[in-house]
């Protein structure tokens with residue numbers, strides 16, 4: 001057989017090719033192949049076997065992994081990729097103990113990014129999004145979910161969605177788009193959240209027609225949208241054929257997790273303060289819990305999602321950076337893997353499921369992304385690490401050696417000396 005790229009002498013290969021999403025105790029069972037090899041032709045994986053068997057292949061290019069860990073490209077299931085400006089000035093307020101929701105109430109936080117995004121040109125937003133995507137790719141991410149939500153008017157929300165679509169065309173990373181017009185209440189609708197949601201839902205048709213988003217998301221939170229308002233809005237979205245997501249139980253336990261399950265949302269995200277009942281309901285549902293422990297860390301909070309209890313109860317969990325300019329400013333999902341180990345007490349086996357196959361299922365790419373399997377896209381990372389436990393263990397740095405997206409090498413670490 002002829003292949004374009006042969007990766008051989010793989011120390012540990014994680015195929016992550018189970019039928020997902022992977023739930024509960026199964027998240028702790030990882031398949032590991034030792035001394036493996038992978039053949040790529042065009043965009044796809046066409047051969048998997050042992051390094052010894054790989055000698056029969058004719059390869060245009062051979063990569064000697066030299067005992068390295070090889071995994072699927074990471075899947076990042078929750079980002080606010082497209083935004084104007086930055087919010088480093090807010091850090092001092094956070095240090096003084098001003099709560100996240102108070103900053104928002106005073107017109108800062110999300111609303112200050114809204115002003116910057118409204119003022120930014122489409123070209124500038126695109127350039128900035130591509131820059132952040134480059135950084136994600138360098139860190140081993142090959143598929144990204146991207147939300148709008150810093151427009152809060154028709155024009156700017158559409159501008160954000162169009163930028164995400166264009167970024168997906170120009171960048172090798174695959175982008176899955178979510179409309180988060182219900183991210184905050186703008187000042188001109190301050191006393192009328194329902195009217196604002198009606199106004200945002202007017203965009204559903206054009207978003208469908210132009211194929212600008214697959215999912216509709218809402219921030220269900222104190223001072224933002226209530227459970228009743230969220231339900232009404234999301235039911236309208238469901239009727240139009242969108243998949244649903246909820247920013248649920250991030251700061252106050254309003255019951256967003258329960259709502260996500262009730263509506264059959266593909267994911268409930270954050271879940272930092274989900275109730276006992278919410279955990280049970282999540283575990284008994286097909287909704288994936290997308291946990292964002294970097295946000296708890298970055299907001300200096302003690303509330304971390306009870307991932308252990310969720311997994312022990314049988315839930316499917318994914319983890320994410322929540323990359324955004326306010327509550328979690330990092331493109332490094334490897335760092336989040338370490339925080340998941342340290343603060344969520346997830347095992348390395350669970351963490352690898354959470355950044356590959358389960359993350360793919362959380363954004364409607366189950367069976368396509370987050371796995372290495374014959375006939376699937378060759379999204380593959382070679383790590384400067386001897387085994388899968390090493391990545392969460394050695395924290396805060398980038399471990400990628402080579403990143404392959406759809407069969408193309410898009411990143412190779414350069415030695416300085």
Ligand SMILES: N=CN[C@@H](CCC(=O)O)C(=O)O
Nearest residue numbers: 110219295322324325326327
């Ligand atoms: N909590 C709501 N939205 C974002 C934060 C957005 C921001 O602070 O700009 C989140 O997921 O954490």
Ligand SMILES: [Zn+2]
Nearest residue numbers: 078080247322
């Ligand atoms: Zn978010």
